[in-house]
Amino acid sequence: MIETKLHDDVLEIVLANAPVNALGAGVRFALSQAIENAQTDVHVRVIVIRGAGKLFSGGADITEFDQPPTGCTLPAVIDAIEASSKPVVAAIHGMALGGGLEIALGCHYRLATRTAKLGLPEVSLGILPGAGGTQRLPRLVGLEAALDMIVSGSPVSASKALEIGLVNQLIDEQGLAANAIAYARTIDAPRRTRDRRVSSDAGAFERFAAANARKIKDLDAPKACIAAIKASVDLPFDEGQALERELFAELVAGAQSTALRHAFFAERAAGKVLGLAKETPRRPITKIGVIGAGTMGGGISMNFLSAGIGVTIVDMTGEALERGVGLMRANYEASARKGRLSSEQVKEAMDLLTPTLDFDALEDCDLIIEAVYENMAVKKEIFARLDDIAKPGAILASNTSYLSIDEIASVTNRPADVLGLHFFSPANVMKLVEVVRGAKTADDVLATGMSIARTIGKVPVVARVCYGFIGNRMLIPRQDNAYAMLLEGATPEQIDRVHTDFGMPMGPLQMIDLAGVDIGWHRDTDRVESLQDALCAAGRWGQKTKAGFYDYDDKRKPTPSPVVAEIIDDFRNRAGLKRRAISDDEIVARTLYTMVNEGAKILEEDIAQRASDIDVVWLYGYGWPRHKGGPMFWADQIGLATVVQGLERYAARIGEDFSIASLLSRRAVDGGSLEK
Ligand code: TC6
Numbered sequence: 001m002i003e004t005k006l007h008d009d010v011l012e013i014v015l016a017n018a019p020v021n022a023l024g025a026g027v028r029f030a031l032s033q034a035i036e037n038a039q040t041d042v043h044v045r046v047i048v049i050r051g052a053g054k055l056f057s058g059g060a061d062i063t064e065f066d067q068p069p070t071g072c073t074l075p076a077v078i079d080a081i082e083a084s085s086k087p088v089v090a091a092i093h094g095m096a097l098g099g100g101l102e103i104a105l106g107c108h109y110r111l112a113t114r115t116a117k118l119g120l121p122e123v124s125l126g127i128l129p130g131a132g133g134t135q136r137l138p139r140l141v142g143l144e145a146a147l148d149m150i151v152s153g154s155p156v157s158a159s160k161a162l163e164i165g166l167v168n169q170l171i172d173e174q175g176l177a178a179n180a181i182a183y184a185r186t187i188d189a190p191r192r193t194r195d196r197r198v199s200s201d202a203g204a205f206e207r208f209a210a211a212n213a214r215k216i217k218d219l220d221a222p223k224a225c226i227a228a229i230k231a232s233v234d235l236p237f238d239e240g241q242a243l244e245r246e247l248f249a250e251l252v253a254g255a256q257s258t259a260l261r262h263a264f265f266a267e268r269a270a271g272k273v274l275g276l277a278k279e280t281p282r283r284p285i286t287k288i289g290v291i292g293a294g295t296m297g298g299g300i301s302m303n304f305l306s307a308g309i310g311v312t313i314v315d316m317t318g319e320a321l322e323r324g325v326g327l328m329r330a331n332y333e334a335s336a337r338k339g340r341l342s343s344e345q346v347k348e349a350m351d352l353l354t355p356t357l358d359f360d361a362l363e364d365c366d367l368i369i370e371a372v373y374e375n376m377a378v379k380k381e382i383f384a385r386l387d388d389i390a391k392p393g394a395i396l397a398s399n400t401s402y403l404s405i406d407e408i409a410s411v412t413n414r415p416a417d418v419l420g421l422h423f424f425s426p427a428n429v430m431k432l433v434e435v436v437r438g439a440k441t442a443d444d445v446l447a448t449g450m451s452i453a454r455t456i457g458k459v460p461v462v463a464r465v466c467y468g469f470i471g472n473r474m475l476i477p478r479q480d481n482a483y484a485m486l487l488e489g490a491t492p493e494q495i496d497r498v499h500t501d502f503g504m505p506m507g508p509l510q511m512i513d514l515a516g517v518d519i520g521w522h523r524d525t526d527r528v529e530s531l532q533d534a535l536c537a538a539g540r541w542g543q544k545t546k547a548g549f550y551d552y553d554d555k556r557k558p559t560p561s562p563v564v565a566e567i568i569d570d571f572r573n574r575a576g577l578k579r580r581a582i583s584d585d586e587i588v589a590r591t592l593y594t595m596v597n598e599g600a601k602i603l604e605e606d607i608a609q610r611a612s613d614i615d616v617v618w619l620y621g622y623g624w625p626r627h628k629g630g631p632m633f634w635a636d637q638i639g640l641a642t643v644v645q646g647l648e649r650y651a652a653r654i655g656e657d658f659s660i661a662s663l664l665s666r667r668a669v670d671g672g673s674l675e676k
Contacts, residue, residue: 001026003052004034009045010181011038020058021051023099025071032077035084046184047084049107050091050176051100056116059098062125062261065252074099074131075245078106082194087187091180092116093173097155102129105136108190110166111180112158113173118166119155123221125264126257126627130248132194134228135240139196141165143233147208150225151216194237205230218503219627220256255637259629262675263619266612266630270461271454273446274609280447283393285455289314289365291382293324293355296399297371299427302328303456305349306428312354312361321355328353331428363389367452369421371399379403380411387412395445397421402468405438416442419449422469423458424621425515432621433458434469459620464607470617473602474631477594481654482508483531485590487572488653490582492549493560498587503625508591510558513548517541534567589646590654596635596643600661600674603632611674632674640668 001024003014013034015021023031031049038044051057060074081088081103090096090104092112097119104110104118112118120129120137128134129150138146141164149156161167171179205226209216216222224247231240251257288304290297293315301311305328315321332346341349354361362368368390370382379398386396396418398408409418420436433453437446446462453460463469468476482495486509496507506514518541521532528534535541535548540563542548543556550558572579599614608614615630628634635643647660667674 002030002034006043007181009043010184011041011044011047012177012181013047013049014052015049015057016052018053020055021053021100022058022061023074023103024061024064028074028077029071032072032080035077035080035088039085044086046187047086047088048091048177048180048184049081049088049103050180051094051096053094055094055100056090056092056096057100057103058095059100059102059121060131062264065127065257065261074102075241078102078131081106082108082190082192084108084190087184087190089180089184089187091171091176091183092118092158092167093176095119095155098122098129098133099131102131102133102136105133105140105193108192109168109183109187111169111171111183112161112167113176114158114170115173116158116161117155118158118161119153120150121153121155123151123153123225124260126219126221126254126260127251128221128225128228128244128248130244130252132241132244134225134244135232135237136193137166138198138229138232139193143198143201143204143229144208146229146232147204147226150229151208151212151222198233200233218625220254221251224251256627259627259633259637262612262629262633263615263626266615266619266633267459269610270459270613270616271450273450273462276443276447280443282451283366283395283444283448285309285366285395285448285452287312287365287367289362289368290371291315291359291362291368292371292373293321294371294373295327296423296425296427297369298324298328298331299425299429300369300371300399300423301353302331302349302428303423303458305352307456308348308352309456310352310354312356312365314356314359314362316357318357321357325353325355359385360389362386363391365390365394367395367397367448369397369399371423374400374402376403376407379408383408383418384411387414393417395419395448397449399423401472404467405436405465406440409438409440415440417445419445420463420465420469421449421453422463424471430621431457431459432471432617433460434463434471434617434621435460436463436465436469438465459616461613461616462609463617464605466602466605466607470599470602470608470614471621473607474595474598474614474618475622477598477655478508478591479512481590481594484653484655485582485587486531486568487575487577488582489572489579490587491560492564494582494584495587495591498584499591502588502592503628505623509549513542513550513552513558515542516544517548531568531571534571535564538563538567540564585646586650586653589650592631593635593643593646594654594658596631596674597647597661597664599632599635600664603674604661604663636673636675640664640672640674644668 001017003016005012017027088107089109090107093116095117096104101118120133122129145164228244228247231243288311290301290313293313301313304311335341336346398420405420409415419441422434424430424432435449450460492509496510499507517535521536528537540547543552546552551561602608611632614632618624618630
């Protein structure tokens with residue numbers, strides 16, 4: 001758990017709890033013993049604490065938060081470090097996060113290597129730094145920097161840490177221990193952060209709360225963080241710390257933190273493919289081919305270019321290619337204007353791109369991703385051509401969002417090399433990739449798909465083949481019911497409000513406007529058989545035409561549209577329906593519960609490996625509010641019996657073929673959950 005070694009008069013304590021030196025009960029006990037023993041050990045004059053392996057520490061052991069507290073608490077261990085009569089130096093490399101950084105704050109001096117990152121990310125787990133962090137950090141770096149770090153949860157670089165006074169000196173990582181020991185020898189006496197005062201700035205909290213109001217609106221943890229930091233100004237250290245403990249205890253037991261911790265572990269679980277050995281080899285990927293320079297193809301390419309991987313992009317016409325490349329450049333330049341990239345980085349990325357009209361140029365690519373429009377015949381034609389020209393061992397991927405990977409693979413002589421890599425729009429921004437495992441996809445192809453997605457900073461989730469895979473399949477009942485409820489009497493504003501009040505970034509109709517009302521529209525006929533047909537025929541194709549279910553101004557701000565209201569009325573009359581009031585309860589049941597129901601079917605059919613994978617799809621692909629954990633987690637929280645009753649209440653209206661998933665009914669009766 002820890003290792004100790006005496007170097008003449010310097011005691012070196014190494015946190016050694018792979019993989020991230022989490023501060024579980026064993027580490028806390030060993031650390032407190034080592035500090036206590038050092039107080040009476042005449043040989044020890046100074047103490048250095050550092051971490052083994054890749055980092056200082058990833059913080060408290062998050063798995064312990066669900067269990068009753070055991071052994072000595074982290075705040076008590078850190079108080080003992082700070083109270084040490086012998087000076088204590090923290091030597092940080094890799095990362096010092098959460099409780100890890102709080103240990104360093106309890107030390108009397110802090111060193112960091114140049115590449116280290118220091119942060120208090122507790123807020124993203126729905127808690128606050130509960131081991132003195134909210135009291136010590138402001139004393140060390142001032143109110144403004146402390147509010148920023150604690151409420152955003154974002155780590156700072158070592159150079160920033162030096163600038164704000166969080167660390168005393170930067171050291172080389174090479175010879176970390178020796179460098180820290182040499183520094184320790186220059187120290188005479190302890191210097192305790194708790195003895196410092198935070199200079200008060202009367203308006204700082206109000207200003208900060210106002211500037212961040214939108215971000216922290218529905219969230220408990222950032223508000224508690226601000227209250228605890230305020231105590232560092234208003235109260236003596238011990239009283240501030242007592243308040244911090246109280247707030248921590250409330251948060252950790254609350255629904256939001258439970259959901260956010262679920263999201264943390266769900267994301268990590270999704271990376272593990274059941275039945276795939278850890279040592280499954282990966283195919284080397286150094287050159288990517290992308291077919292289709294449209295919005296998706298361009299966005300997909302940017303991910304690889306940004307990661308320093310060359311991309312050959314092919315399209316049918318010079319015009320399409322030029323437009324696509326122009327859009328990619330414009331996206332990069334916009335990022336540069338916002339200061340997220342330097343102009344050299346933009347150039348480096350664009351230099352890695354080879355646009356061409358020559359399909360044969362894909363012959364030396366290791367991974368080729370098809371990103372043309374959704375048409376099985378077109379995709380089959382492309383894959384048959386790819387089969388002829390791609391080098392042996394190349395991975396052939398389709399970005400299809402609905403179609404069968406097995407059918408696409410069937411036109412090749414190498415179906416084991418084919419898989420789906422379904423990116424979400426905008427593909428250079430959205431973190432989710434559904435990695436679709438065909439019936440014949442080889443293990444090493446799947447493993448490579450997962451790892452290349454991670455290389456480009458995505459969160460991959462495995463799905464098996466079905467129409468729409470995980471995310472879009474669940475979207476179908478939601479959209480169908482949203483359309484149906486418009487005809488029955490709801491307005492687009494009402495349906496969308498239920499979703500945004502829930503915490504979604506947008507509602508189902510706003511989402512259709514963003515994606516394009518014309519997606520899937522039969523533009524070659526004059527038939528007007530659905531609301532979608534009517535909107536499209538009226539040129540209301542969504543945000544891109546500034547008119548869809550809403551009217552849009554130049555800044556894409558939506559306002560309700562009287563034209564749409566008329567179109568809906570017209571359709572309702574023609575369908576012989578009578579307008580009725582639709583309750584929010586009905587909207588929840590028919591859009592959110594139906595999604596949960598579809599998710600349960602996806603689980604039953606083994607399309608998703610686990611319920612938490614479905615949650616990850618919704619968190620990263622559709623902006624499901626993280627503090628509600630994902631649809632399956634949420635369903636468990638509100639109770640599966642509630643979901644089933646809601647579905648039963650509106651079953652007749654949900655759709656002719658509607659049925660409740662047997663997994664859902666069973667668990668609702670036996671009191672089980674979808675997650676376990
Ligand atoms: C806190 O400190 C509160 C203090 C107040 C107390 C009063 N605990 O992410 P990876 C596991 S709250 C337990 O794949 P990376 C992880 O689940 C904490 N387990 O690695 C995974 O397990 P698996 C504040 C943890 O190199 C394995 O370790 N700290 C913890 O990509 C590897 O993880 C944070 O919020 C943990 N603290 O990234 C930091 N951390 O193999 C949370 C990781 O069984 N951690 N595991 O799946 C991270 O952000 C990242 O893990 C990382 C390393 C950046 C440290």
